[in-house]
Amino acid sequence: MRYLNCLNPISKRGTDSLSESYALTEELDRADGVLVRSKDMKELVLPKRVLAVARAGAGVNNIPLERYAEEGVVVFNTPGANANSVKELVLCALVMASRNVLSAANWLRTLSPEEEIQKAAEQGKKKFVGSEIRGKSLGVIGLGAIGAEVANAASSLGMIVYGYDPYLSVNGAWRLSREIRHASSLAELCEKSDFISLHVPLTEKNPGLIGEKEIRSMKDGVILLNFSRDKLVDERAMDRALGEGKVRCYFSDFANPVSMGMEHAVITPHLGASTEEAEENCAVMAVKELMDYIDNGNIRNSVNYPDCDMGICQSRERIALLHKNIPNMLGQITAVLARREINIENMLNRGRGGFAYTLLDLGKPVEESDVRELEAIEGIIRFRLVSENKGA
Template sequence: MNSSRHYVIDFDSTFTQVEALDVLGEISLENQPDKDERLQELKSLTDRGMGGELALRESLSLRLDLLKANKNHLAPLIDVLKGKISTSFVRNEAFFEENSDHIYIVSNGFKEFIVPIVKELGIKEENVFANTFVFDDEGKIIGFDKENVLSSNNGKVEQLKALDLKGDVYVIGDGYTDYEIKAAGLANKFYAFTENIERDKVTEKADHITPSLDEFLYVHKMNKAISYPKNRIKVLLLENVHPDALQIMKNEGYNVSLQTGAMDEDELAEQIKDVSVLGIRSKTQLTKKVLDNANRLIAVGAFCIGTNQIDLEECLKKGIAVFNAPYSNTRSVVELAIGEIILLMRNLPDKIAKMHEGNWDKSASHSYEVRGKKLGIVGYGNIGAQLSVMAESIGFDVYYYDLVEKLALGNATKCNSLKELLQTVDIVSLHVDGRKENKNLIGEKQFKEMKDGVIFLNLSRGHVVDIEALKNNINSGKVNGAGIDVFPSEPKTNKENFESSLKGLPNVILTPHIGGSTEEAQENIGNFVPGKIIEYINTGSTTNSVNFPNLQLPILENAHRLIHIHHNKPGIIAHINRVLAANDINIVGQHLKTNETIGYVITDIDKAYNIEVVKELKEIKDTIKFRILY
């Protein structure tokens, strides 16, 4: 605590998330027929007053006249406001406790509801400066004490003059009247508080914009609940990820920017320099060159199933955790596969095209039911397994092949080799991952092993099929129909042209990598991936990370959590503990998980650490990244 510092804090939309008189209006006008109109007018008057467009006394008079409030309405108002204290204020209760003698609430609001709220965080009643209501004999609010300087324009300035605070004065608020204190020379700095509302006329006057109290405390190197303000965590989301992802991360307090398309390697290498979290889909290539520029990157979210577009090993070496959505679009891909198989078995792509050209070709030739046909699934993971269940339910005989031993679902038959499957089935559907070893998994040799007239689908990865071999086998009639959703080379944005030698071939369905592109799937992914990243940042948990050792960790209270990522070498955890012991720091809990490349250590300690401890831990040999959570 610095006794020469004084903190002047506004109440409405700063200490609380709301304007108290607006909430009072919701209560007092509950049964009024013109409630909505009055509330809208009330909000307009509030905004005009806070923005400096309307004289304060006029604003107060007009608002109280609209409210028609009574003393009886104050108790329910206070109950609501107790649950509306700004999140970062509640989180940093220790700041208020440690500085209670030097924190002042200076507000154009009213003491009757302000005092009970600010006392929740230990602020002294004598340090609250605000207006007071005037009631009639029936308890109706009929006005305010007009002798109080805070009821008039420039009232906060006059109040600060009367306080005559000695030392440094910092003002935190969201309104123009808060800026006026600094403008009058009565404060060192004005911090525009934007956690709840942002007013352009206020922020442009501020010395510093503080999206949360965490930011203010961080700037002043004061005791805080979290080690790093969330507004300083920059998130870059590419490729038009679902709006839910954007909103979830903004609600968490991150500084989020969005771009609809992918970036090429050079552009991303430039843009990623100050990014802490990157969100991508399948088109963005996260290469070593890009990662070499990602000095602040701590996590990557793949808003899709596959991660072959990401250099996972390089991310691991640099201590960057990668998360994907392994289940979120499974149903969407399976439905597309079933739909395309039915279309191709009925030779509908050609018939549909002819109809659009005006040609009536009513014929059962080359048109078949799917019931009783043998479907071969290559890759029996999440998608392959669900396809197996759904296909069997509509009459397919299902066969599958996977490199890894997988339990058959339903009546599916396991094949011992890819060749065995290809020689057996009428339809081949690929659902393998994007590992390098799967390049050209299906080529000329494999097509020769398939039945004549086979139906072929690839909804997995573009590079797993030799496209020229597929083209030749379609033209020869070996492949009677194909559904292709992924390609070795794909446009990065919807404005680029699509080129493929498969264009124009008979009974071929070409789709623009949309197997998982349904509203439901994108919404699921948009909620799942941010959740995992936020959990990692907040607790250190790495559940569902595709490259990090998986650790599930609880949120910690009344302690500090340190994260140490290092090359997997012996003796490092012992070194960490020696540093802590030498500084007389007791370990509350410790978790270690390793893989072939890295070790991931979470250490919970029960006392504050100093800068030297942090420095020593960062300097341990083979350290990749060190992070303080709180």
């Protein structure tokens, strides 16, 4: 029996998708895998038994990726599982900001009940005249699962959409409508867009991606939507731009002391993926990722190790090695197996930054002495016997 621990409440649809060989445990020391949403894990020391962590969502800034990689703990996220939920909220924010909906609704509540409300409303509504989004330009920064959906949906509503993503994959490009226009730089996108929507992950390299320089290059009266992470925007610079009227509205899904003090800003409490459907989709995807890694050694959607998928083992035995991405590692691994005349029937080796992963399907089982020799190779982080196929 394998055990999973939930650090946050996880949708029942996800936990119900566990196979019969899995059960939930409240004891972290018994867990083979961990499911998490928002709990801060930065100071959490995981027991050696834990093989992997799956974040039921896209952002992983609550998880110490590098430290867990060093400890041989694979971290997964669930890209795309909440894409529709976030896309719908972005479209909602786009329309609400362009039509001054919240400002108008809040103004109405300031009217005295004794006044002739209908007459006062008719007379005052001219202060909240907005603009239609059709024919306006939208710049989408980041064209992953969510950004692509936002771009395509906005284009279908008649907007002129510019996309900027220097890391756009071939599969990502296929998701985009042919109507989406390519911006060759962030500066070009800022200069051309009436609305800008952020859809990139927060990394160590991109805090303040939208700063003073970028804001100054934007059109006067631009509307900026941030449903990615607050630190991607230099909010001190944004506060000044709002006060000066350079930015008409800043719509952010992240509350903090700076954003909550901004004039002409609409701040929501991280509602992007807060739908039943998104939570269910993320939970199911996270559970499947954990089970496939624990049962088969396959890695899909990891954020600290390379993806590596060999399906279900059809050989006598499968072994998995998490290791440093250094020269001659593969040669040392195969040399150990060659000395024991163990045939490698299938193999995948992938690297990502400083870490790598090797999966091998073998013609006969390894012995304890082989395991000790493999584990002794400098740079090996974790050796695991994944599965045995006795019928092979």
